[in-house]
């Protein structure tokens with residue numbers, strides 16, 4: 001608790017105007033009105049305190065490959081075994097992870113706001129679900145699901161690992177089973193639903209995302225004229241100019257306090 005109070009003190013200082021629109025918030029709590037509709041976008045930073053490495057920043061590389069080199073249709077065509085090795089490693093890491101206080105604070109918030117909260121995550125782990133969140137738009141897919149790369153049979157639950165010398169998993173149609181992940185160059189999932197929620201929200205909160213990957217990086221700019229835009233994370237995101245308020249610090253430390261007594 002002492003650490004959280006210290007952060008609350010640290011955040012009470014304005015950002016120099018040359019940096020863009022945002023100011024470090026003056027308050028240690030976020031409150032919502034009854035009529036508010038809240039859109040929350042989470043990124044890899046929300047799972048960092050659960051031991052799942054983020055993509056950018058320290059530890060952002062895997063065996064000297066950039067994420068784009070193992071997470072694209074081109075990478076899949078070139079070397080599906082390498083791609084499965086990467087996602088098998090990610091399944092092992094995510095399979096051992098437990099939700100942290102940030103995931104729990106978001107599930108508590110859903111319990112308070114019900115369907116006035118829209119939770120959209122770029123994360124492919126299942127830590128929001130493990131924490132008890134019920135309605136989650138996984139715009140970049142789900143790590144523990146797979147689907148055929150050829151036919152239209154839908155994604156199915158799959159926690160297996162496929163690493164050499166294991167054979168590549170096959171669909172009954174002869175296609176190769178691939179991770180149910182939105183790769184670079186592919187269309188993110190549930191976008192109609194996501195844009196509808198963005199267009200109705202009155203409060204937009206991005207948590208633990210670098211603001212470097214589209215389309216999520218543009219969500220804040222899309223709503224900033226009519227919704228309050230807030231960022232939570234230890235460092236400024238690339239799209240910082242789209243945020244009105246910022247809370248700088250680790251999500252697992254900040255969110256439980258920020259959402260305490262969220263309803264006014």
Ligand code: OAD
Nearest residue numbers: 043044045048054055056122182208209210213233250251
């Ligand atoms: P990034 O790895 O780009 O950014 C992670 C963000 O989390 C950074 O801004 C960090 O400052 C922040 N962060 C680190 N520790 C944190 C903590 N304890 N609490 C809060 N924030 C913290 O991750 P994303 O923005 O999620 O896509 O990346 C977006 C997409 O790029 C991913 O979904 C993935 C990747 O390529 C695909 O795989 C399709």
